[in-house]
Amino acid sequence: MALPSSPPDAAAPDAERLLGLYATMQRIRVFETLADEAHKAGQVAGYIHLSIGQEAIAAAVGANLREDDVLTSTHRGHGHTIAKGADPLAMFRELCGRAGGTCGGKGGSMHIADFSVGMLGANGVVAAGLPIAVGAAHAIALKGEDRIAVCFFGDGATNRGPFLEALNWAAAFRLPVLFVCEDNGYGATTRTGSVSAGGGPGVRAESLGIPVTVVDGNDLAAVDAAAAALVRAVREGGGPQFLHARTYRFRGHTSSDPATYRDAAEVQAQLAGNDPIRRAAATLAGLGVTPDALERVERHEREALAAALATALDSPWPDLGTAFTDVQDIGAPQ
Amino acid sequence: MSRLTYREAARLALAHELAADPAVWTLGEDIGRGGVFGQYQGLQAEFGPTRVVDTPISEAAIMGGAVGAALLGTRPVVEMRFSDFALCAVDELVNQAAKARYMFGGQARVPLVVRQPVGLWSNSAAQHSQSLESWYVHIPGLVVLAPATPADNYGLLRAAIRSDDPVVHLEHKDLWPAEGEVPLDGDWEVPIGVARRVREGRDVTVVTWSGGVRIAEEAATLAETQGVSLDILDLRSLWPWDRGAVLDSVARTGRLLVVHEAVEVAGFGAEIAATVADALFGALKAPVRRLGAPRIPVPYSPALEPASRITAPAVAAAAAGLVSWRS
Ligand SMILES: Cc1ncc(C[n+]2csc(CCOP(=O)(O)OP(=O)(O)O)c2C)c(N)n1
Ligand SMILES: [Mg+2]
Numbered sequence: 021m022a023l024p025s026s027p028p029d030a031a032a033p034d035a036e037r038l039l040g041l042y043a044t045m046q047r048i049r050v051f052e053t054l055a056d057e058a059h060k061a062g063q064v065a066g067y068i069h070l071s072i073g074q075e076a077i078a079a080a081v082g083a084n085l086r087e088d089d090v091l092t093s094t095h096r097g098h099g100h101t102i103a104k105g106a107d108p109l110a111m112f113r114e115l116c117g118r119a120g121g122t123c124g125g126k127g128g129s130m131h132i133a134d135f136s137v138g139m140l141g142a143n144g145v146v147a148a149g150l151p152i153a154v155g156a157a158h159a160i161a162l163k164g165e166d167r168i169a170v171c172f173f174g175d176g177a178t179n180r181g182p183f184l185e186a187l188n189w190a191a192a193f194r195l196p197v198l199f200v201c202e203d204n205g206y207g208a209t210t211r212t213g214s215v216s217a218g219g220g221p222g223v224r225a226e227s228l229g230i231p232v233t234v235v236d237g238n239d240l241a242a243v244d245a246a247a248a249a250l251v252r253a254v255r256e257g258g259g260p261q262f263l264h265a266r267t268y269r270f271r272g273h274t275s276s277d278p279a280t281y282r283d284a285a286e287v288q289a290q291l292a293g294n295d296p297i298r299r300a301a302a303t304l305a306g307l308g309v310t311p312d313a314l315e316r317v318e319r320h321e322r323e324a325l326a327a328a329l330a331t332a333l334d335s336p337w338p339d340l341g342t343a344f345t346d347v348q349d350i351g352a353p354q
Numbered sequence: 355m356s357r358l359t360y361r362e363a364a365r366l367a368l369a370h371e372l373a374a375d376p377a378v379w380t381l382g383e384d385i386g387r388g389g390v391f392g393q394y395q396g397l398q399a400e401f402g403p404t405r406v407v408d409t410p411i412s413e414a415a416i417m418g419g420a421v422g423a424a425l426l427g428t429r430p431v432v433e434m435r436f437s438d439f440a441l442c443a444v445d446e447l448v449n450q451a452a453k454a455r456y457m458f459g460g461q462a463r464v465p466l467v468v469r470q471p472v473g474l475w476s477n478s479a480a481q482h483s484q485s486l487e488s489w490y491v492h493i494p495g496l497v498v499l500a501p502a503t504p505a506d507n508y509g510l511l512r513a514a515i516r517s518d519d520p521v522v523h524l525e526h527k528d529l530w531p532a533e534g535e536v537p538l539d540g541d542w543e544v545p546i547g548v549a550r551r552v553r554e555g556r557d558v559t560v561v562t563w564s565g566g567v568r569i570a571e572e573a574a575t576l577a578e579t580q581g582v583s584l585d586i587l588d589l590r591s592l593w594p595w596d597r598g599a600v601l602d603s604v605a606r607t608g609r610l611l612v613v614h615e616a617v618e619v620a621g622f623g624a625e626i627a628a629t630v631a632d633a634l635f636g637a638l639k640a641p642v643r644r645l646g647a648p649r650i651p652v653p654y655s656p657a658l659e660p661a662s663r664i665t666a667p668a669v670a671a672a673a674a675g676l677v678s679w680r681s
Contacts, residue, residue, distance in 0.1 A: 090426070123459030135461040140425055145449050151418025152425070152450065159423035162379060162404060169422075182446075185415035192410060346460035348519040350497050350546050351594030 028084075030245035035307040037083075039317065041240055042300050044079035046321045048099040049297060051108055054329050055098065055115055055129070056275045063333055064115045068129040069096040073238075073270030076296035077202055078103040080243035081170060081263075084251045090138040090156050091170040092149035095130050096202075097142030100172050106134040108325055112332035125338040126346075146207075147177040150186035150199075157195035157260075168196040168254045176207025178221045187260070191228045194259035198250050199225065201262070202237065204269040209281045225262040237265030238296035241303055268294055356538050360501075361393050361530040363508035364469075366538065368394070368431060371515040372401050375429065378515060381407040381416060382433025382469075390435055391471060391530050413439050417446035417468065424466040424520075425454065431515060436482050437470035437524065451520040452495030467514045467521045472500075473565045473615055474663060475527035479654035483662075485564070485616035490522045491593045491625070497521040497546060498592040502567035504534040506590050509544030517546065526565045549596035555583035558673040559603040561626055562613040563589045566664065570613055573669035582674050592622055597629060604630050608639035609676045613669055618646030640679035645672050 028037060052072050058064045071078065074096075082103025085091070093100040101111060106122060114121030115129050122134045133141035140156060143149045153171035160167050177183055178201065190197045201221045205212060218224065222232040231253075235246045243265060250261040268290040272279035279287070301314050344353045358366070371378045380397070386408040388395040398406040409416050413434065420430040434440040440447065451464050472485045490498045497519045501507040507525060514521040552567060553574055562570045567588045574584040585603050589595050604610045610630050612623035623644040631642050645664055652662045 092422070121459070123457060123461065126459045127457040131457040133458040133461060135425075135458065140422070140462075141454065141458055143450075145445055148418065148445060148450055151415045151446060152422035154415065155419030155422025155424075155430075156426050157422075158419055159426035159428045162423075162428060163426075182414045182418060185410070185412035186418070188410055189412060189415045189419060346456050347494050348455070348497065350517055350519055353494070 028241065028244040028248045030242045033241040033244070033303065033307065035304060035309055038241060038244070038300065038304055038307070039309060039313070041079045041083050041244060042297070042304060042314070043317045043321065044082065044103055045075040045240065045297050045300060046318050047108065047325070048075040048078060048102050050321045050325045051102060051111070052098055054325055055112070058116070058329060059275050064129070065117060066128055066130070067274040067276060068115065069273065070271045070275055071096045071099040073290070073296065074202055074204060074267045075099055076240040076243050076300065077200065077237045077265045077267060080240055081200055081247045083244065084247040085170060086167070087137055089168050089170065090140050090153070091172065092140050092153040092156070093142045093172050094146070094149060094174060094177070095142060095144055096174070097132055098129070101132050101134060101139050101142070104134070104139040105137040106139055109328040109331055110134070112329050113335050116332045116335070117337070118332055118335040119338045120335055124342055126342070147173060147180035147182045149173060150177070151182050151189070154186045154190045154195060154197055157190065157197040158193060161193070161195055166255055168198060168251065170198045170200060172200045172202060174207065175201060175203040175205065175212040175221060178224060179212070179216060184224070187225055187228050187230060190260040191230050196254050196257070197260045198254050199230070199260060199262045201264045202267055203264060204267050206269060206273070206282070208273045222262065222264045230260050230262045232262045232264055234264045234266070237267035238294050238299060240296060240300040270295075355535045357533055358504050358508070358536045359530065360504045360507050360525070360532045361391060363504035363536050364393050364511055364525065365395060365397065367508045367511040368515070369397060369400065371512060372397070372405060377427065378429045378431065379405040379407065380431040380433065381409050381420065383409055383411055383435055385433055389433060391527065393530070394433070413442035414446055417443035418450060420466045420468070421446060421450045421454065421464055424464045425462045429515060430466045432466060432468040434468060434470045437472040437486060438481050438484050440468065440470050447520070448493050452493050456495060463518045464520045465518045467511070467523050469523045469525060471527045472524045473526040473528055474652060474659070477654055477656060477659055480651035483652040485614070487524055487592055487616060488620060488622040491622055495520065496593065498524070499546065499590065500524040500564040500592055501590055502526070502529065502564050502588050504532065505536045506544055506550065508536045508538075509542060510546065510590060513543040513546050516543070524564060528565055544590065547591045547594040547596060549599040550588040550590055551599070552586035552588050553584060555585035555607070557583045557607055557677050558585065558609040558611055559600070559607045560584045560586045560611050560613055560669070560673065561589060561600055562586065563592065565615045566613045569664060569666050570669055572666035573673065576666055576670035577673050580670070580674055582670070582677050584673055595626070600626060600630065601633055604634055605637055608637060610642040611669070611672055611676060612644045613664060614646045615664060616646055617649050618644055619649045621646045640676040643672055643676060645669060
């Protein structure tokens, strides 16, 4: 997790701080690129959802959280988990279904979680993380703590009922929650705008009295500055905040989806001009960071993560007996 | 011992746990004014609005929020008002509460209780009368309780709140005014998974729970006049259920009749019948039988609702039929 060295300012970003966030983005990108290859090689089972193209949001929000803050995630949760500080080796083991995975191999990509860093779980059910985050915030308020809960969800999730129930609850009880809508424009193969009424996620949140900040989610420094301000406001007890981050999914819905339903020109334009990593690199270059320094960051992540994946693939399978543990205490399987 | 209603017993159980453990809190619609059945009367005045929380009409957020709050170490007691409305929170209960501990590899527990008033009551018709216990028993991760007496509602609710598992606590709406003796002293609770012998008998084992218990007791009196003696077990706890007590009884009587208010088809009686048929095949003197509601939605009219009810004469007749059974 990149740690704030000074309060972020979108207009005049701090190079050292931004380089830390850049490293987190690279970690997410490299992790998912390797996971995708491992999936194609049959080393990762099931299916995985990649957040490639959306890394700036996870990296910047994560960098503004304390380790004891909590977050809930979605089916597309690798980036959030890495940004909250989870160990990539344990994450790779989880994806590969091995012993020593964050969930002992019982969750996999879609249910990855690391409670030791406050990551309360990805979720296989769209919008399910919203009430859970709000409930976590309710518990924080009951205990009188100054932690906060962060809730990531997609644009598609804003059409499910729990979105309304959770936002209303958070506002009615003035809970310490930051809602982060990662708006990549699509829910699976469907353009969210084509099946949604009204003025979008922010208008819905505003109608409940929740302040909304709209940000270019692929502008690392902008997301960092927005997240810093919102996390501070939430922690100071002002009630929930809503960050609407516009972004783009560079890959298919799952790693096996060629995403042919998207207009080729639209995809091309995004890949060419809106890669959050390349944009951050350009910003950093403008701040005087040398190409060499950026290259070192990337190489470090590549080497470290390739080694982690190799170790994960070398790790033992979980003992079959663990399939029967942690079901429940009373009435556990015999 | 105090003489209490089923409602008052549950109220005191929750009050005891709220007083004993600051991590316990309760949330639901209208509970600040006592809840729809008065089972929360006075609790908000005693424990304050932050521990006895009036919620919006948002069943998904009530259940889902309780999951998040439980993951952070608090112990929410959730009120669903009518079990039928818990269907608006099935994802939160089945996919989230029941799965979180397992799919996250034991990193956290979900110590919550969800109270669901069940059963036929006051001609409430198809959307306010259901008994869906078999759905919940089917879900790994959940504990399912269905008390029939004030003492059991008190003792099981206390045990449920103290348990680290998500517990579905089904309270029968017709039993709220039922009275009985309740031991209120100290930390007394009812062990989860242990059946209660309601009545000793020699001819037919009747296994039942919740609203079925009173009907079975009445049936026993009727059956007695025909010379048939019923051994009645109130399971109280449906997961885990007291297999040993059921098998012991049927091993003695050689006959099993399962009685429940829920629809008979794919009801929990099917599980008990299959278990007994499997374990005691050679010892049975008659086929195992189930008696539950027909597979119809509960109708409204006082002239029609009886079609959904199991009755004491029907139970007595089914028991007599097993005693006179010849292959
Ligand atoms: C309740 C539910 N309905 C449908 C799905 C299938 N599904 C998984 S992800 C997804 C798209 C979600 O879109 P969005 O919320 O925008 O997130 P994104 O995938 O774009 O990150 C769908 C429909 C699901 N997992 N859960
Ligand atoms: Mg989307």
